[in-house]
Amino acid sequence: MVIYLDNANTTKPDPEVIKVMIEYLEEKYGTPGGEFGHIFDEDAREAVEEAREKIAKEINASPEEIVFVSDETEADNLAIKGVAWARGKGKVLASKIERKAILNTVNRLKEWGFKTYEVGVDRKGFINIEELQSSLDGAVLFATHLGNFEIGTIQNIRAISEVVHENGALLYLDANHAFGKIKIDVQKLNVDLMSISSHLIHGPKGVAALYIRKGVKLKPILDGDLRERGIRPGMINVPSIVGFGKAVELINYEDAKRMAKLRDKLIDLLLSIPDTKLNGPKGDMRLPNNVNVSFNYVEGESVLLHCDMRGLVFSTGSACYSQDLLPSHVIRGIGGSFEDAHGSVRLSLSKWTTEEEIVTAYEILKDVVEKLRKISIYGGRK
Amino acid sequence: MVIYLDNANTTKPDPEVIKVMIEYLEEKYGTPGGEFGHIFDEDAREAVEEAREKIAKEINASPEEIVFVSDETEADNLAIKGVAWARGKGKVLASKIERKAILNTVNRLKEWGFKTYEVGVDRKGFINIEELQSSLDGAVLFATHLGNFEIGTIQNIRAISEVVHENGALLYLDANHAFGKIKIDVQKLNVDLMSISSHLIHGPKGVAALYIRKGVKLKPILDGDLRERGIRPGMINVPSIVGFGKAVELINYEDAKRMAKLRDKLIDLLLSIPDTKLNGPKGDMRLPNNVNVSFNYVEGESVLLHCDMRGLVFSTGSACYSQDLLPSHVIRGIGGSFEDAHGSVRLSLSKWTTEEEIVTAYEILKDVVEKLRKISIYGGRK
Amino acid sequence: GYSRKVLQYFLHPKNVGEIENPSVTAKAGSPACGDMIKLYLKIEDEKIVDAKFRSYGCAANIATASVLTEMIIGKSIDDAKKIKFKDIVAELGGLPQIKHHCAVLAAEGLKQALAKWDVIQGRREIDERFVKLILAAVIDPLTGESVLH
Numbered sequence: 001m002v003i004y005l006d007n008a009n010t011t012k013p014d015p016e017v018i019k020v021m022i023e024y025l026e027e028k029y030g031t032p033g034g035e036f037g038h039i040f041d042e043d044a045r046e047a048v049e050e051a052r053e054k055i056a057k058e059i060n061a062s063p064e065e066i067v068f069v070s071d072e073t074e075a076d077n078l079a080i081k082g083v084a085w086a087r088g089k090g091k092v093l094a095s096k097i098e099r100k101a102i103l104n105t106v107n108r109l110k111e112w113g114f115k116t117y118e119v120g121v122d123r124k125g126f127i128n129i130e131e132l133q134s135s136l137d138g139a140v141l142f143a144t145h146l147g148n149f150e151i152g153t154i155q156n157i158r159a160i161s162e163v164v165h166e167n168g169a170l171l172y173l174d175a176n177h178a179f180g181k182i183k184i185d186v187q188k189l190n191v192d193l194m195s196i197s198s199h200l201i202h203g204p205k206g207v208a209a210l211y212i213r214k215g216v217k218l219k220p221i222l223d224g225d226l227r228e229r230g231i232r233p234g235m236i237n238v239p240s241i242v243g244f245g246k247a248v249e250l251i252n253y254e255d256a257k258r259m260a261k262l263r264d265k266l267i268d269l270l271l272s273i274p275d276t277k278l279n280g281p282k283g284d285m286r287l288p289n290n291v292n293v294s295f296n297y298v299e300g301e302s303v304l305l306h307c308d309m310r311g312l313v314f315s316t317g318s319a320c321y322s323q324d325l326l327p328s329h330v331i332r333g334i335g336g337s338f339e340d341a342h343g344s345v346r347l348s349l350s351k352w353t354t355e356e357e358i359v360t361a362y363e364i365l366k367d368v369v370e371k372l373r374k375i376s377i378y379g380g381r382k
Numbered sequence: 383m384v385i386y387l388d389n390a391n392t393t394k395p396d397p398e399v400i401k402v403m404i405e406y407l408e409e410k411y412g413t414p415g416g417e418f419g420h421i422f423d424e425d426a427r428e429a430v431e432e433a434r435e436k437i438a439k440e441i442n443a444s445p446e447e448i449v450f451v452s453d454e455t456e457a458d459n460l461a462i463k464g465v466a467w468a469r470g471k472g473k474v475l476a477s478k479i480e481r482k483a484i485l486n487t488v489n490r491l492k493e494w495g496f497k498t499y500e501v502g503v504d505r506k507g508f509i510n511i512e513e514l515q516s517s518l519d520g521a522v523l524f525a526t527h528l529g530n531f532e533i534g535t536i537q538n539i540r541a542i543s544e545v546v547h548e549n550g551a552l553l554y555l556d557a558n559h560a561f562g563k564i565k566i567d568v569q570k571l572n573v574d575l576m577s578i579s580s581h582l583i584h585g586p587k588g589v590a591a592l593y594i595r596k597g598v599k600l601k602p603i604l605d606g607d608l609r610e611r612g613i614r615p616g617m618i619n620v621p622s623i624v625g626f627g628k629a630v631e632l633i634n635y636e637d638a639k640r641m642a643k644l645r646d647k648l649i650d651l652l653l654s655i656p657d658t659k660l661n662g663p664k665g666d667m668r669l670p671n672n673v674n675v676s677f678n679y680v681e682g683e684s685v686l687l688h689c690d691m692r693g694l695v696f697s698t699g700s701a702c703y704s705q706d707l708l709p710s711h712v713i714r715g716i717g718g719s720f721e722d723a724h725g726s727v728r729l730s731l732s733k734w735t736t737e738e739e740i741v742t743a744y745e746i747l748k749d750v751v752e753k754l755r756k757i758s759i760y761g762g763r764k
Numbered sequence: 765g766y767s768r769k770v771l772q773y774f775l776h777p778k779n780v781g782e783i784e785n786p787s788v789t790a791k792a793g794s795p796a797c798g799d800m801i802k803l804y805l806k807i808e809d810e811k812i813v814d815a816k817f818r819s820y821g822c823a824a825n826i827a828t829a830s831v832l833t834e835m836i837i838g839k840s841i842d843d844a845k846k847i848k849f850k851d852i853v854a855e856l857g858g859l860p861q862i863k864h865h866c867a868v869l870a871a872e873g874l875k876q877a878l879a880k881w882d883v884i885q886g887r888r889e890i891d892e893r894f895v896k897l898i899l900a901a902v903i904d905p906l907t908g909e910s911v912l913h
C-alpha cells in the first residue's frame with residue numbers, strides 16, 4: 001500500500017471522472033469542429049461547453065472567458081507571452097518563487113526586448129508588496145501565484161491586484177495549486193488572467209483552463225484554426241475536458257478543511273524531529289494540503305528514495321533530485337540556505353489522505369532521517 | 383447506427399487503447415518528473431519511454447528524436463517557429479494546400495521579420511517542384527505534408543527533400559494523415575522534422591509526436607521545466623502517451639490495403655452520380671482512406687446535414703461550414719472553382735469501415751444530392 | 765532510474781563511519797550539486813587495509829562512496845591510483861548520465877586522499893597544484909559554493 005503524498009505534483013483521477021471520460025473515449029469520440037459540426041460531433045461540442053460553464057461558474061467567470069489549453073505550462077506561456085506580445089513592449093514582472101514555467105517564460109521575453117524583474121518575498125514566502133509597488137514603472141504585467149506550489153504560501157492577491165492595477169499593469173494569477181482547495185472568485189480577487197488545471201484536482205492530465213477577463217487582449221502562441229476562438233487553435237481534447245468538468249463538479253470545500261487539520265498534525269509531528277524546520281507560514285495563509293520541512297544534515301533525494309522503498313511518496317527541493325542539479329529556488333528565494341533547500345521535503349495531501357497515513361508517514365520519515373544522519377558527514381551535529 | 387466517415391477529422395479509439403489508458407488513469411497515475419522520480423512515478427516514466435520507443439521504431443527514428451506535444455497544431459507550430467527562431471531570419475515556405483496550422487504559422491512568422499512563400503500545386507494537388515526549386519533562395523525551411531488532409535494527395539517527398547536540402551533549407555513534414563496508412567521511414571524520406579498524431583490512428587486525443595532529426599536545432603515555444611529535454615516543458619500526459627503507443631503497436635498495413643479497395647469502390651459509386659467530380663488523384667498516390675468529391679449545384683453544409691440526419695457522418699469544404707466562412711483553400715488551391723469547394727465533401731475511412739457502409743453511404747448521398755438539386759437555383763443544370 | 769545494485773548499496777551501504785587514527789582522510793564536494801563525501805583510509809605497507817566514508821548527498825553519492833571503499837580495501841596504493849570514475853560506475857552496473865558526477869566525486873575523494881598520503885610519505889611537495897587539487901572540488905554545502913572562493 002502506497003501512501004501518496006505528492007498531490008501537488010499530480011493527483012489520482014476520481015473514479016467518477018474516469019467514468020465520464022470512458023464515455024467520451026468509447027462512444028462519443030467526435031470532436032467539436034466549426035459551429036455546425038455534424039450531429040455526431042454535437043455531443044462532443046455540448047459536453048465541452050458544459051464543462052466550460054461549470055468551470056466558469058466555479059470561479060465566477062463567464063464561459064466566454066475560459067480557454068482550454070493542454071496544461072498549466074501552456075497556460076503560463078499563453079498568458080504571459082500573449083499579453084506581452086499584444087502590448088509590444090514594457091516590463092514584465094514575477095515573484096522570485098514562481099514555478100519554472102513562469103520564471104523562464106518571463107525571462108524569455110528579454111529576447112523580444114522586454115524588461116523583466118523578479119520581486120522578492122519574505123521569510124515565509126509572502127510577496128514584498130512595497131518592492132512590487134516600486135518596481136511597476138512601465139510594467140505591462142505581473143505574473144504570480146495564489147498558493148505557492150512548494151511551500152504553500154497563500155498570497156494577498158487583493159492587495160497585489162490593487163497595486164498592479166494602480167500602475168496600469170495586468171495581473172496574471174497561477175491558481176493551479178489553490179484551485180479546489182480555496183474558493184476563488186475572479187471578480188473579488190480582481191485578476192485579469194488566471195490558470196487552473198485539471199490534474200491537480202483529481203481530473204485527468206492533458207487539460208488546463210486559462211481565464212481571460214473580457215476585454216483583455218492577447219496574441220496566441222499557437223497559430224492554426226479558429227478553435228477556442230483562435231486563442232488556442234488545435235484539437236479539442238474532449239475526454240480530458242469532460243473529465244476536468246466532472247472534477248470541478250466534485251470539488252467540496254469540506255475536504256479542504258479536513259486536509260488542513262491533517263496538515264497541521266503532520267507539521268507538528270515532523271517538527272518534533274530534532275533539527276527540523278518548517279518552510280512557509282502556518283495556519284490559514286498556507287494551502288490546506290501543503291507541508292514542507294527541511295531536515296538538517298541530510299539530503300532530500302536520499303530521504304525520498306528510502307521512504308519510497310517503504311511506500312511513502314512525496315517530493316524534495318534537493319539539488320540532486322532536480323534535472324538541472326540546482327536546489328529549490330523557492331527555498332533559496334525565502335532566504336533559506338543551500339542546506340535548507342537540499343534537505344527540504346514537500347508532502348502534499350489529497351482529499352483521500354487519512355490520519356493513519358499521516359502518522360505512518362511521520363514514523364517512516366523519522367526513522368529514515370535518523371538513519372541518514374548516522375551516515376552524514378555532519379553526523380547529526382554541525 | 384452511425385456510418386462514421388470522418389476519420390480524417392478524428393478516429394474512434396481502439397478498445398485496446400482505452401484499456402491501457404484506464405490502467406494509467408486508475409492506478410499508475412504518477413507523472414515522470416526528473417530522472418529519479420520516486421518509484422511510484424517510475425511506472426509512468428517507463429511506460430512513456432516504452433511508447434516513445436515504439437513510435438520511434440515505427441518511423442525508423444531513435445527515441446531521443448521523438449518529442450511529445452499536445453496535438454498536431456502544437457507540433458506544426460513548434461517545428462516551424464522553432465526552426466525559424468533558431469535560425470533567426472530567412473524565408474519559410476509551405477505549399478498552398480497545407481492545414482491552417484501550417485499556413486497560419488508560416489504567415490505569422492512575418493511578425494518576426496521572416497519572408498514567406500506559398501508554393502503552388504497542380505490540378506491533383508501535387509506540389510510544383512520546379513516552383514519550389516526556384517523559390518528556395520534564402521530559405522531556412524519548407525513545411526509540407528506527406529498525405530493531404532483534404533484531398534488525399536501523397537507528395538513525392540524524396541524529390542522534395544532533395545531540392546530542399548540542395549538549397550540548404552530544412553524540411554518539415556506533416557505526416558499526420560499518412561501515418562499508419564502508409565509505411566514511413568524518416569531516413570528514406572530524408573526529412574528533418576515530422577509530426578504524427580495519435581487521434582488519427584485510433585489513439586486518444588491530447589498527444590502528438592514531433593520527430594526532430596538529431597542535430598536539428600530549434601527554440602522551444604513554451605518555456606518551463608526540463609521535461610522533454612526542455613523542448614516541450616510541462617505536464618506529461620501519461621495516459622494519452624501510453625494510448626498513443628498502443629495505437630502505434632496496433633498499426634497493420636493490411637488495413638490500409640483493404641481501405642484502399644473500399645475507397646476506390648466509393649469513388650466509383652459517387653462518380654456515377656451525374657455532375658460529380660473527384661478531387662485529388664486516383665490510385666497509389668492517394669491516401670488509402672480518403673475520398674473527396676464535388677457535387678455540382680449543391681452546397682456542402684446542406685448535404686452534410688441531410689446525411690447527418692440519416693446517420694452518415696463526414697466533412698465538407700463548403701464556406702458555409704467553416705468557421706471563417708471561407709471555402710476550402712485546398713480545393714481553391716488545386717484550381718477548383720468556388721462552386722467546386724462549396725459542393726465538396728470529404729469521406730474518410732477507417733480500418734473498421736465495411737463494404738456495406740460504403741454502399742449505404744453512396745445511397746444516402748445520391749438521394750440527398752438529388753433532393754437538394756431539386757431545390758437548387760441551378761436545378762441540376764447551369 | 766537507478767539500477768538494483770545502486771539501490772542495494774544505497775539502502776545498505778557498506779563501510780559507513782569513521783576510522784580511528786586514520787592514515788589519511790579526504791573530503792570532496794561536488795560542484796554540480798553541492799554534496800560531500802569524506803573518506804577515511806588506513807594504509808599499511810603501501811596497501812589500503814581499511815576504508816570508511818561519510819556522506820551528505822544523494823543515493824548515487826552514497827552508493828558510489830560505499831562501492832569505492834569495497835573496491836580499494838586490499839589494493840596497493842599504486843593500483844588504487846588507477847581507479848577512475850568510470851570504473852566506479854561500471855562496478856555499480858551503470859549510473860544515469862546525470863549522476864555520473866557523483867562517481868566523479870568519489871574518485872576525486874580517493875585521488876585527494878592518495879595525494880595527501882604521498883605528501884605524508886615525503887614523495888610529493890605541497891605546491892600550489894596540490895593545494896588546488898585538495899580545495900578545488902570542495903564545496904561547502906551550506907553555501908553550495910567552492911571553499912576556494
Ligand SMILES: Cc1ncc(COP(=O)(O)O)c(C=O)c1O
Nearest residue numbers: 234235390391453454455483531
Ligand atoms: C480540417 C481540419 N482541421 C483541423 C484538424 C485538426 O488538426 P489540428 O488539431 O492540428 O488543428 C483536422 C484534423 O485532421 C482537420 O481535418
Ligand SMILES: Cc1ncc(COP(=O)(O)O)c(C=O)c1O
Nearest residue numbers: 008009072073101149607616617
Ligand atoms: C515542481 C513541479 N514542477 C512541475 C510541475 C508541473 O507543472 P507544469 O506541468 O506546469 O510544469 C509541478 C506541478 O505542480 C511541480 O510541482
Ligand code: FES
Nearest residue numbers: 320797799821825
Ligand atoms: S551527490 Fe548530489 S547528485 Fe549525487
Ligand code: FES
Nearest residue numbers: 681701702703707
Ligand atoms: S448560405 Fe448561409 S453560410 Fe453560406
